Amino acid sequence: MKTENRKKDIVKKAYELFITKGYENTSVDDIIAKAKIAKGTFYYHFDSKEQMLEEVVNMMIASGVERAKKIIKQDMKIEEKLVYTILALRVTPEEQSLQDVIHEKENIVLHKKTNDRIIEEAVPLLSQIARQAKKEGLFTCDDNIEERVRMTLILSNEMFDHNETNKNQILVFIDTLEKIYGAKPGSLSFITKLIRED
Amino acid sequence: MKTENRKKDIVKKAYELFITKGYENTSVDDIIAKAKIAKGTFYYHFDSKEQMLEEVVNMMIASGVERAKKIIKQDMKIEEKLVYTILALRVTPEEQSLQDVIHEKENIVLHKKTNDRIIEEAVPLLSQIARQAKKEGLFTCDDNIEERVRMTLILSNEMFDHNETNKNQILVFIDTLEKIYGAKPGSLSFITKLIRED
Amino acid sequence: MKTENRKKDIVKKAYELFITKGYENTSVDDIIAKAKIAKGTFYYHFDSKEQMLEEVVNMMIASGVERAKKIIKQDMKIEEKLVYTILALRVTPEEQSLQDVIHEKENIVLHKKTNDRIIEEAVPLLSQIARQAKKEGLFTCDDNIEERVRMTLILSNEMFDHNETNKNQILVFIDTLEKIYGAKPGSLSFITKLIRED
């Protein structure tokens, strides 16, 4: 048990370095310096630097899903639930540069693996919510819920990853969202308040 | 003139390597081997490996814009023009992994620079088309044309970069496009034929 | 302890190469070949080639000072003590070309650092001796002992660094020394025996 914690500590330190400096630019030496362990200790716990990346990715996904599940349990309007869940699943601002790292690895196998896993975890959660919204008559789109959810995720990721969102962009984004789900005009405009405009 | 061609040849070879192996995994040695030049020749023409990346990016953007401009001049239905232009500006399938490279560089400055330049070049071209479509009554959306175009680009990039598009996704994509621009339902469904389903 | 010796061994090898071929002309490859270690081992122990130069310089200064201190403890005529100490502090004939290396580095910071350190260490030691000689009435110069010692060091360094000393030069040198310190004519002529004429 204690050993397990030791390992998690090291992963946390690696995580911090990865999001700060990027994966490629973080050396094993950096990690052991920050974790205050010896080189051998690193390789006792982890097979390679690459495996460490996987552990870090796992950690991130797990925390996102955890945040999302908490929200789903909460008592709030269904549209809000959907939006908050999307936001919960997004990589947090600090985690963002790690996103780049994941894209980066020409090792596309890993890249797809992590990316797919996020979608894999997120789409079902969100679809469940969207379906209920349909049942309640809030959403009037056809049945391709999963695809619509997927597109929603793509859009929200791309739009807010790169921090250059202005007011009109947000308006168009909301308009698009409402249309994707067939929601009543204005029913999602509360999103405006959630996003800082630059 | 001849020298200029020589240089372009080297850029082309580098380009081929970058999209095959990725930027980080292509060494200068790889490039000079493929271009059959000496180390010094590389550094005579290019200041650094990073500068070579910029040259490659320029080459890509230039060719995309060129393709797009040709299409705009052509005589075709306005909706088709819009869609074909978007497709022309997309990085071609082979260029795709280079996309990763651009994301990758923790050197976000460069990343943004190239990304912005694509948007910079594409948004005006497309907006021009979209506005005409509005004038002709084909599009009925409000006036945030640039933002709508921008969102369109994001969506199309993300959806078709990662080659996992199925039929339903395409249907939803088309549906979304039509709604973003306020086009008549079905008016963009010709897109289906343009995209290979996997 | 053992590791410390290993490191010292490498420094010694580097030292031998530096004085043989000069600093600039000794590559890290040369050093690791001579020390029979791997490239990584070099950089495990030393941050850079430049840092290695500092280690070598330290080694030289330390050994000179050590030689000097031994002499001071010995029981001999005071004039002899002064002269022997000066000779002990000089870089040894083999160390001579390293002197050039130190001069060379346009990195004047380092140059001054090492040079100052030699003076810093040597002047006090020698002044102490010279003062005692004054007290005993052997030297009759005024009180600018430190400056006189400093000048003595400069002269001896320059004269015997470049190996082109003939008999008359030595005679003049001795004459000058005696006059600098106000010593009795002939009292330092024993120096003649210490220096090989070319």
Place this chain on the structure above:
Amino acid sequence: MKTENRKKDIVKKAYELFITKGYENTSVDDIIAKAKIAKGTFYYHFDSKEQMLEEVVNMMIASGVERAKKIIKQDMKIEEKLVYTILALRVTPEEQSLQDVIHEKENIVLHKKTNDRIIEEAVPLLSQIARQAKKEGLFTCDDNIEERVRMTLILSNEMFDHNETNKNQILVFIDTLEKIYGAKPGSLSFITKLIRED
């Protein structure tokens, strides 16, 4: 003739770079950039970078000797003539770092060559003056004039190369000079005025 001037121009540019950045740190590219000539032009006029160094050294020595000869012709007190000549032969403050360059080259052949040539040129000129001073009864030293002159040169070089001369050092220096030549105490104290104290 014109070509000869062209060549001299390039040498002058090289000279400026050598004293600014040092010989090793000046690349042929630097020189041709500053001289605004092509690579081929450099190698048309000079066999190698090393040969260029020789040309630069020649230039320096020539200008020093020229300065010295002018002074000798002038009408002034004999002691002054000696001192001014020494100062004229010293590398000028800006030329100083080139001095380091000359020392540097492990290519000791060249090093000695240039150094010897300075002495070679300077010692006769100065000895001539010193002999006359003896004849006039101003100097009372024995006959090793050349050696005394040589020592004088060494001392003045070393003392004023490194710019850390204080008042006492100058006093001791003058005292030593007077004693080396057997000049009357105080007869050389005018030197004080010539040297800026730091």
Place this chain on the structure above:
DNA sequence: GATGAATGAGTATTCATTCAT
């Protein structure tokens, strides 16, 4: 006389990984 494109041997440094203790 002058050009500048091409050369390739040489250099310092990085870093993931291994393994004896």
Place this chain on the structure above:
DNA sequence: GATGAATGAATACTCATTCAT
């Protein structure tokens, strides 16, 4: 479980020199 000394392949970049035009 943990250590840290040792490894060596890989990498980007420099620069004096050559030579066809």
